[in-house]
Amino acid sequence: MELLAIEHPTDEDVASHEEVVQALQSLSEADLLRLKQLAKLRCAGLHVMDWEDLLNEAVTRVLAGNRRWPRAVPFVAFMAQTFRSIASEEWRRLEVANTTSESDLSDSDGTSPLESAALDPIxxxxxxxxxxxxxxxxxxxxxxxxxxxxxxxxxxxxxxxxxxxxxxxxxxxxxxxxxxxxxxxxxxxx
Missing domain, CATH: 1.10.10 (Arc Repressor Mutant, subunit A)
Structure with missing residues (x-):
């Protein structure tokens, strides 16, 4: 069985800092609205950041060169994937921080709060x-x-x-x- 090689973009395939700045400056109103909506969707339920934080973090990472824009990908699509990546990192971080086993929650008498929650009336x-x-x-x-x-x-x-x-x-x-x-x-x- 032959494994497919994953091609990583070379320096020639990714946009320069100046090209990124130009792409950001040339975003249309429709593009900005689309990015705002995409950021809002990615932040839904994520309490550690709102859509503006996500947008700012994505722009910061792109301008700092931590996220590199492949020229073959439309800029708005690249930003949408950057949002997805950052939001996924935050969800993973929250998941690890909030992992608790049922035994950690048991009362001193051994009663599980999950059992009592199931019995609580709505x-x-x-x-x-x-x-x-x-x-x-x-x-x-x-x-x-x-x-x-x-x-x-x-x-x-x-x-x-x-x-x-x-x-x-x-x-x-x-x-x-x-x-x-x-x-x-x-x-x-x-």
């Missing part, structure tokens, strides 16, 4: 908010049966493969539906 206010959110999602996708089928599959705990099989979707169609769902939910709940 707060009525949270239940009302959850039902309202579900109703909004159903209304949002009522005219999109394919997206609704994917959402229902998620809700029932099916794997992506099971959802695709049950709905006759190819992996490309499934990925397209996921993007459409994410965009609609992001726009509606932002």
């Amino acid at each position: 707060h009525p206010g949270r239940e009302v908010l959850a039902r309202k959110a579900l109703e909004e999602i159903e209304a949002l996708f009522s005219a999109d049966p394919s997206a609704m089928a994917v959402l229902q599959g998620f809700a029932q705990g099916y794997t992506p493969e099971e959802i695709m099989g049950q709905n006759g979707l190819t992996s490309t169609q499934y990925a397209t539906l996921q993007r459409r769902i994410r965009r609609k939910l992001g726009k509606h709940f932002s």
